[in-house]
Amino acid sequence: MALWSLPKFTRPRVLSSKGIMGMNRRNIDYISRYNPRRLYPLVDDKLQTKRIALASGVTVPDLIGTIRQQHQVRHLAEMVSEWPGFCIKPAQGSGGKGITVIVRHDREYYTKPSGVQETIDDLERHVSNILAGLYSLGGKQDVALIEALINFDDSFEGYSFEGVPDTRVIVFKGFPVMAMMRLSTDASDGKANLHQGAVGVGIDIGTGRAIRAVQFDQPVEHHPDTGRRLSELQVPDWETLLRLSASCYEMSGLGYLGTDMVMDKLRGPMLLELNARPGLAIQTANGTGLLPRLRQIEALNSSRMSVEQRVAYAREHFSIPVTAATPTAASAG
Known part of the structure; x- marks a missing residue:
């Protein structure tokens, strides 16, 4: 039980003493300081993220097509007709909102991972809602992306329910400082969203x-x-996953970001999206705080370190003994 048991701390002073970073400090000391606002569109818009990733040689899911205007919605069935499964997502969505996954179809009924069947009318209505900005940041008009399904690695069989498990890595100044896997559950409706009931698994930076x-x-x-x-x-x-995550620093120009990766059994590690405002629940999943690691990186003269050197440094210095027991909350100011 030592691996999983952890005392629960709730008072901000206790959390701070344990290195737990709260939202105020994240926003002021790291996001505002290290993430130029002019670069936010590169990560807030999944289509732009896909473009800069491809230009940098980072693997991403195949793009089947985009729907930008209402009159294009009626072409959805034709667009996906030759694809056995696909994913519809808003380009500017967040927190998994607005994502619909179809695992198979017979051109009449479109089946979700849960077994629920949709008609093309249902899917067209969903795309129309995406265009109207129902799921986008700030309710702005949006674009619907239609992507190919990910064939998740067989080694994750049984670790996720009706959804693809993904790996979130916090990258600071190009160093992967903390990681977790998000595993979908019945409670989370097959989505890797911790607030909806997905399981968060802290992942050791040194070993995976x-x-x-x-x-x-x-x-x-x-x-x-x-x-x-x-x-x-x-x-x-x-190792490859960490290198890809670390390289997103140069790719995006953001000093503090979250990279969301998946493992495709044919193509290996693949970038799903980037986040300029990554959440703090990763500390709960790992049972340790971000602040000591961030401060350690800030004290380094790392301007000339390569991606490989940064990954090697992180694996050496941020590995956690499996018996570690540290605080679980991430709500300090």
Whole structure:
């Protein structure tokens, strides 16, 4: 039980003493300081992120097409007719809102991972809502992206329920400082959203192995739907994933960001999206605070370090012993 048990701290002073970073400090000391606002469109718009990723040689899911105008919605069925499965997402959505995944179809009924079937009218209505800005940041008019499905790596079988598990890595000044996997559950409706009930698994930066796991901020040992023991989770091709995440620093120009990666069994690590305002729940999943690691990087003269050197430094200095037991909350100011 030592791997997963963790005392719960709630008072801001206690959290701060344990290195837990709160939202105010994140916003003022790191996001505002290291992320120029002029660069936000590169990560807030998934289509722009895809373009800069491809230009930098970073693997991303295949783009089937885009729908920008209402009159194009009626072409959706034709656009996806030759694709056995696909994903519809808003270009400027956040938190997984507005994403619809179709795993198979017969051109009449379109089946979601849960088994629920949609008609083309249902999907067209959803795309229209995306264009109207129902899911976008600030309610602005948006673009619908139609992407190919990800064939997630077989090594994750049983670790996620009706959804693709993804890996969030916090990258600071090009150093991967903390990582977690988000595993979808029945409670999260097959989406890797921790607030909706997905499981967050802290991942050791040094090895790619699970440190501990939480659901709704409470430690768990097994996946609630599949029963798979979470302490056995190991992310394959971990070195490559870290290098890709670290390279997003040069790619985006953002000093403090979250990279969301998936493992495709055919194409390896693949970038889903970037986040200029990554959440703080990753500290709960890891059972440790971000602040000591961020301060350690700030004290370095790292301007001439390569991606490989930054990854090697992070793996050496930020690996956590599996017996570590540290605080679980991330709400300090």
